[in-house]
Amino acid sequence: MPDPVVVVIEDEPQIRKFLRATLEGQGYRLFEASTGADGVVEIGSRQPDVVIVDLGLPDMDGLEVIRRVREWTAVPVIVLSARGQERDKVTALDAGADDYMSKPFGAGELLARVRVALRHTAGASHEGDDTVFVVGGLRVDLLHRQVQVDGKEIHLTPIEYRLLTTLVHYAGKVVTHQHLLREVWGPSHTEQAHYARVYMAHLRHKLEVEPARPRYLLTEPGVGYRLAAE
């Protein structure tokens, strides 16, 4: 398998420099663009495996880049934005972004996000291969509908199970409340965000050692949830 290709659309040269150093050091091939327009062209010509887009670009909104890219490709898009802009993040995710990172972020976080994105691209092409999801002491057997924590079988209600499997499906990626509600309760329940929170609390009490300090079922305040993937 050739080295994965990453396109970075970011107007700050220092951040581009940091991304280049980190990603190239891990064997990724990196292509950079400092404007949205250049970035769209770059994506079209390089056929990347992952795209990283800053939301604040000089020539166009990062959201606009995502919308244009989504017209012709399903390439994973990771959005860069600052903390305190939760609404922007949700909008970006709704517009088709796959994940986001809050500035400032560390190299570890960056690589983890990119890895998750690549894994999901790979997963999409080999659908049905992974029927067992394992992270830490948590094991979810999708084929046999079995959930175990540290080897102990855990009994889940149907909704709890559906919630968990939805998160497993997007493991490592953020899933917005809306998304969860739509997938678990159906499109008519997208306004009842507290459903998801209440069931998530149930799930934590069943799966986590310390529900108030979760290890697997992480909260992204103002955005949604993320199931730890590594």
Add this chain to the structure above:
Amino acid sequence: MRAGPGRYTRAVGTDRPDPEALLARVKAEEARQRRGKLKIFLGAAAGVGKTYAMLEAVREQKADGVDAVAGYVETHGRAETDALLAGLEILPPKTVDYRGTALREFDLDAALARHPTLILVDELAHTNAPGLRHAKRWQDVVELLDAGINVYTTMNVQHLETLNDIVAKITGVVVRETVPDSVFEQADEVELIDLPPDELLERFKDGKVYIPDQAQEAVKNFFRKGNLIALRELALRRTAERVDAQMRLYMHEHAIGKAWPTAERLLVCISPGPESARLVRAGKRMADRLGAPWVAAYVETPAQLRLPPEVRDRVTQTLRLAEQLGAETVRLPGQKMSEAILAFAHDRNVTKIVVGKPRRRLWTRILIGSIVDALVQGSGDIDIYVISAEREQHGVPPAPVRRRAIPSDWVPYGWAMAVVALATGAAWLTLPFFELANQVMVYLLGIVVVATRYGRGPSLMASILSVAVLDFLFVPPVFTFAVSDVRYLFTFVVMLIVGLVTSSLAARIRMQAEAARQREQRTAALYAMSRELASTRGLEELLKIAVRHISEVFRSQVVVLLPGTGGESLVSSSCGQFTVDSNELGVAKWVHEHHQPAGLGTSTLPGATALYLSLQAPRGPVGVLGIRPADRHALDSPDQLHQLETFSNQTALAIERANLADEAQQAQVRIETERLRNSLLSSVSHDLRTPLATIKGAATTMLDSGSKLDAPTQKELLESVREEADRLNRLVQNLLEMTRLESGALQLRREWHPLEEVVGSALSRLGKELADRRVDTHVPPDLPLVPIDDVLIEQVLVNLLDNAVKYTPASSPIRILATSTDEAVTVEIADHGPGLPRGDEDKVFEKFYRGLPGGRGAGLGLAISQGIVKAHGGHIWAQNLPEGGVAFLFTLPLAGKPPASVPADA
């Protein structure tokens, strides 16, 4: 012998002008410096050449380079005068349409806009056409002077207010256009244009004196040598008096001479008669000569309350005239005129009383005595001046014969009849038992009852009716008005007199009670308003109270206009009871700028629908009070005006108080902001630079000598770079959050959250810092959902936990505890650190508070937490724990409708 220092001081005090007076003079001098200078060219009669002299004077000024403009000049087509106008800038006159005639008038606004150094305005005594701002041209001139423009003007001596009646007496011509003496006296220069009467007559015969056509005949009578000599004398004397006054002022200013005028005070007694105006003018002249303050007093006896409205209006006009001439005016309530006057005079140390010669007929004077006699008897050391009070044949029309006002209400008369009928019934029933004398008593009782309840008219009727009925029914021969026994006639007469006296007494008492009640009511109203104003804060509330009270007391619609925050222009207050349209606003603006009343009932802009008073506070005008009475003439009496002034003064003081409080608060806020800005700058620059220094230091070390360092040192350096970057990030985050909180840009996005989840995400965000800590979290599983913005509450938790980490020994445990009631959820974060310094439990929430000197962080975290919790409607506080350490607690109210319960699944 004792010669105490007190006596010495007193002796000095009498020799020197007192400092208050000096200060007043200095202030007056300053005001005079800013004011324009007024020069009056005074003549004895028309045609002496005033306009000519004035124009010549202006030409000289113009030649000296003074910016002089002719504002309004009547040349009456005289060629030599026209010639002098040539080369002068002439302001175009304002044309006013008055009943189909186009009148040319002086254009005040154009003059103010042009703002020359010197302006000519001919004929100071001119009456302006209706519709102009002022009723009189001298008011225009005063406004020009106030604006700092020098004015040259002309007038004839007959137009002086106080000489008005003398001139009328000499010439037989009444001059209606008058100029108040105060304007004349305040003139900086008066130049007398003198022309011997013979020469003037010559000019008159040659047709060189302009006379309007319609006045031809009257003027011919006027221009007689005798008249002209008398007028010339008046003009010369008046000018001489002015010179004399100037000299006295000079002496005063330079403290020449020891004998200051003794403290004279003049009291002029005004009667309802038409001659009072004369009395007032005479009083003014006397007061001037004495250099004494003077008071014009009108005694309101119960009898005068019944005078017809025209007569009472005349009293009002006379009082107003006195006020214009510089008098203080008072209305004294009283039973007897002389008593009230003397009481007031003694009270105010009046030294001279001026009264009119009584016009009562001889026999009434003998019977009742005259006021003058009573005054003289009771005056003690007060001088009494009696001035002939002959009727003026002109001027104010004579008082109409007193008409008994037709009672608009017949009900009291009906009651009077009913009472008589009742008395008759009672008398009839008791006839077999009582003598006739007792029946008389029954009727008298009836009369007294009617008198006390219904006043004079009905009781008069009751008296006459009673006598008639008594005669008809009870006095033999009954059922006729004839009387058999002459003694009964005596009974009737006595009964009638008793009835009349009783009714008049009762009526008088009623009247006095009514007058007292009105005064009492006003005093009470004023007291009520001041009390309410004193206990109120906030301009809006104060205005509402003032408007309500004034409107109630004066039965009017009231509005208060305040200057806008930025400029001078007035804005209508939100609590006005009528809207002020742009015309009215113009009037109000004029009032605000000139600090004088205008509008309805005044001589300035009388066309307005409301009266406007400047609200004068000690530091200057604070606004304008507009009052629109239900009855247009309700505010005409000086008494009412004084009362209104008292109310408006109270209002002005209240507004000023509110303004001052506001200013003080703003100053406080400014100081506070300044202090904050300073501490923010020092704090932020310190907190930004410290991590930057570390980062820069570590990075440069790695660059310069990275290869020489061993691996652990390199790692240590890099670790510190990462830590400091995190710290910087938190600081920036807090600064941003603070800015959002303070700019009001913070918007809560409340949703129903399980608290555990928020606590959980806060703990994971602080993962690294909390790595070596035991955190005991007690969030009960049955804790209700709370309506919060999870991002912000997470920030609060992070700040509180971060604080706990920062200020407590490493590895000491931290406790998080959540409890709930029906109303709120309380979250407690407790540590085992040193606790807060005693008394700092509240201060910690202030911005830039730091627990320890040199402590890390900008001191923003707790302030932000407080802001966020308050935005949620909760509160946050800190308390030292008995077992050591400190607990921070905050509540989150469970406000709003909880969400629909989550459907359970099997």
